[in-house]
Amino acid sequence: MEGPRLPPSATAHESDDDKPDDPPSAWHRPTSSLPSLPSQDPPSHHWRNHSLKLSPTPTTPLPSLPPPDSIPELETYVVQVPRDQVYWTPPPEHAKYVEKRRSNPEKNKKNGCFKRLMWFFIILLVFAFILGAITLILHFAFSPALPVFSVEGLTVKPSNFEVTLRADNPTSNMGVSYLMKKGGLVSLMYKNKSLGRGKFPKMSQAASGSDKVDVKLDGSTKNAVMPPRGSKQPVSLVLMMELKAEYEAGPVKKNKEVVVTCDVKVKGLLDAKKVEIVSENCESEFKN
Structure with a gap:
């Protein structure tokens, strides 16, 4: 591989001028335009190794920088900037709506x-x-159920009758209180003839309760045509009661009018103080 070209020396240039037949080189400048070059020694044997040093170490020390100036003392300034004012402009549709409302108050x-x-x-x-x-x-x-009555005993006295009843309240979530209806009576009749009248005593029952109650009726059998004494034929009696039932469960209250009709067949009505009950059947109904 050839080394770098060297610039043509003055001798070589002169030798070229002595040959008028040769044409001058196209890339060479005239000798008079070139500056004088210093003489250079031929490159040493290891010139490529020296050429690889891309950043040669400088031989001269760098000049030391002057010391930095002292930092001046900082001063604080308070700057008041006015707050930004934002103006909101409603859309034109709102203005039309307001004008429409103003036009038709x-x-x-x-x-x-x-x-x-x-x-x-x-x-x-x-x-x-x-x-x-x-x-x-x-x-x-809270729907009240009809009360259930049954006749358990009948006692005849000279001036009154005493009827023993059992009252059952089938309503499981409401208690009940029985009162006499205004103008109502409890009556015992034989063949549509009244034997005795009286009033039902005030009684209260719990939910699903069952109690006995005695009802006294003023009257006798003297004014009624009864079977002769010693007759074994049963006597049919009718017991009627008009009652007012007040059902209650906490704040819930319901008032009902109850009519009770009992068909009772007895023996020994005139012969014994305590009458034998052959059969009985009581029916109840609400009037309202």
Whole structure:
């Protein structure tokens, strides 16, 4: 591989000028335009190894930098900047709506009243629906059942009768109190003839309760045509009661009018103080 080209020496240039037949080189400049070059020694044997040193170490020391100037003392300044003011401009649709409402104040007033009335009726309907639902639930949840009566004994005295009854309350979630209906009576009859009348004593029963009650009736058998003494034929009597039943379960209260009719067949009505009951059947019904 050849080494780098060296610039042509002055001798060589002169020798070329002595040959007028040779044409001058196209890339060479005239000798007079080239600066004088210093003389160079031929490259040493290991010139490529020296050429690989891309960053040669400088031989001269770098000049030392001057010491930095002292930092001046900082001063504090308070700058007051006014707060940014943001202005909001509503869209033009809002302006049109406001103008429309201003142009028809009477219509807007009527619309407002109509809306208020509509909301009032809606709230009223909702309230009525809730109240009806609660009433319906309470009606089915707290529905009183008819009381059940039965005749267990009958005692005849010179001036009155004493009837022993058993009263059962089949309502499982409501207690009941029995009172005499205004103008009502308890009567014992034989062939549509009254033998005695009286009043039912006030009595209270718990839910699913069962109690005995004695009812006294003023009267006698003297004014009635009865079978002769010693007759073994049963006598049919009818006991009727008109009562007022008040059912209660906490805040829930219900009032009912109860009519009780008992068909009773007895023996020894005139011969013994305590009459034998052959059969009995009582039926109850609500009047309201």
